[in-house]
Amino acid sequence: MNRIDDTICAVSTAAGVGGIAVIRVSGPDAIEIADRVFRASGVNDMPLVSRKSHTLIYGEVRDETGNIIDEVVVSLFRKPHSYTAEDVVEISCHGSLYIQQQIISLLLRQGCRMADAGEFTRRAFANGKMDLSQAEAVADLIASSSAAAHRLAMNQMRGGFSRELGALREKLLDFASLIELELDFSEEEVEFADREHLTQLASRIENTIEKLIESFDMGNAIKNGIPTAIIGETNAGKSTLLNRLLHEERALVSEIHGTTRDVIEDTINLRGVTFRFIDTAGIRDTQDKIENMGIELTYRKLNQARIVLWVIDTTQPFENLYSLAENILSRSEDKKLILVFNKSDQADDKMKEDKKQFAITIPDAEYLFVSAKENENIDLLENRLISAAQLPKTGTDDVIVTNARHYDALTKAYNAIKRIQEGLRSGLSGDFLSQDIRECMHYLGEITGEISTDDILGNIFSKFCIGK
Structure with missing residues (x-):
């Protein structure tokens, strides 16, 4: 563990080029070090050490030879009234990566140490500004x-x-x-x-x-996304449905049976609720060892899911679905099961009626007809997912462990x-x-x-x- 009585610095804004970047300096010598590299502009050019806390000062950052690196705004926070409870200076500079690197290098030469991951928050915890659960938050x-x-x-x-x-x-x-x-x-x-x-x-x-x-x-579901398994037989359109829900070509789509052999996971936010979709290998009898491993993984992921989307090809006979239902239902007793009859745009009325009769035999399951390829009723499926999530309305005083x-x-x-x-x-x-x-x-x-x-x-x- 590094010392907590020295002065640290780091870029606190996200990596990459933006309009501005914020460089944070914290520790006992933060203000003195900032004074050595910063010169205020205008008539009020007194040093930072003489200024009050919680003030903004416009000026320039200059290197040891007096060359101007950038025009910046400095925010001054005196202990203990800062994020870390130490003296803190935040330098808002232009977002150029070169400028950021030049200012960080200058601060390091003046006596700062590069901050470790989370070190500003760790100092806030060590100095009593927050407890550990608040720091994790x-x-x-x-x-x-x-x-x-x-x-x-x-x-x-x-x-x-x-x-x-x-x-x-x-x-x-x-x-x-x-x-x-x-x-x-x-x-x-x-x-x-x-x-x-x-x-x-x-x-x-x-x-x-x-x-x-x-x-x-x-x-855990709110924080990491509600695990939603997309299962079904091969070539039922599971990967096409995943791509449609994610609004991108995330999964490989092919007419060849058994294309998906591994598990594909991705998250999406639907009206404030995060879903973690799990596209699984198609379930069928096969002699392919690799594909069988994928099918076994499908059943394991099914056990972990809270919502199950069983994708069924509306154009195919439904008789073989009963044997598949036994395996799925045995693993879905405490989950929300939605039967998604896909390829409905290619099905006639007889095919759809057959699937309705099958759906009626599945206890507590909802069903709807969609066409993932043609984007038909995907909005209705999203509505069903929001309803199936059954997330409580959390208020500002609710205590939920995440x-x-x-x-x-x-x-x-x-x-x-x-x-x-x-x-x-x-x-x-x-x-x-x-x-x-x-x-x-x-x-x-x-x-x-x-x-x-x-x-x-x-x-x-x-x-x-x-x-x-």
Whole structure:
């Protein structure tokens, strides 16, 4: 882990050429270093060290020989009123890659160190500007690709999740203190902690943690996209349908059976909801080992999906669909199943009626006729997908778990609270109860960073972009 008492710099805007770029400098010497490379324009040319926090100054960045690198606007933030709680200077320059490189090189020569990935946010965490779950929400906010994902990340970054966990830990801490006080008076055999009250509290905490754990499935879907498997027999038009939904030629389309042998995944945002489409190998009896591996992968992906689009060729006989239905339905009991009768533009009324009669035999399944090739009823299919997503309306105060690390810690905390309840029912002694309470508090504290290690922090912040 790098030091956190030196001065770092990095380009904080996205890589590439744009109208402007922002170069961030943070640390104890940020203002002094910026003063050595920046000269304010106009009559008020006093140095940055003499200026107030939260001011904007127009001027020039010059190298050691006095050559002008660029005309810039400098934003000045004095500690602790900055993102990192350190002195921060942000230089807004023109977006030329050459200009960015020249300014970064100049700052490095003047005593800055190049920031690691996520180091600005890591310093904000280390300096108490945010806890660990809020810091992770910064990365989620940057990566959010839908309105729902944005709301969840914003709520977590503003401390909604942290407050929920903090309230739980506070209650547990009160009882842990009383039980440990009992241990100091063990010879007198006194009870400071009301066991009935503790039982009620443990039950409430269990219910709260359980709801948070159960929210992960939905939170993960909102954050990463609702997994939607596109399955069916070979040459039913699955890849054509995927291309139509994605509005690009993502999958290879061919009249040859068994073209798709691997899984193709891509995401799209439909009216604020992100779907992760999974185009799978066509299901059929084949002696081709590679194709059979793809079909086996199809069934595994089907197990992971929340929505299943079963694509059926409307022009083909439906009798063989019953044997296929058995395999699909056995893996779709807890999923939303939509029968997509494709190539409807080539089917006559008899073919369509046959498919309707087949659809009626599939319990709880919806169906509709489309032509992926001719773009017929694709808008209706999108409506069905939005409806099938069944995402709750999340407000600014909703607490939904979206992070796998949080889910793991909550699961361990839940197991600990269950042991506390079992111990209370069996009359377990205070020292064992205290151990389980402390363990539950430990895992809740892992989420917010009250209990952390350099390995955990390094793993989390390494996934951030440089400059953030």
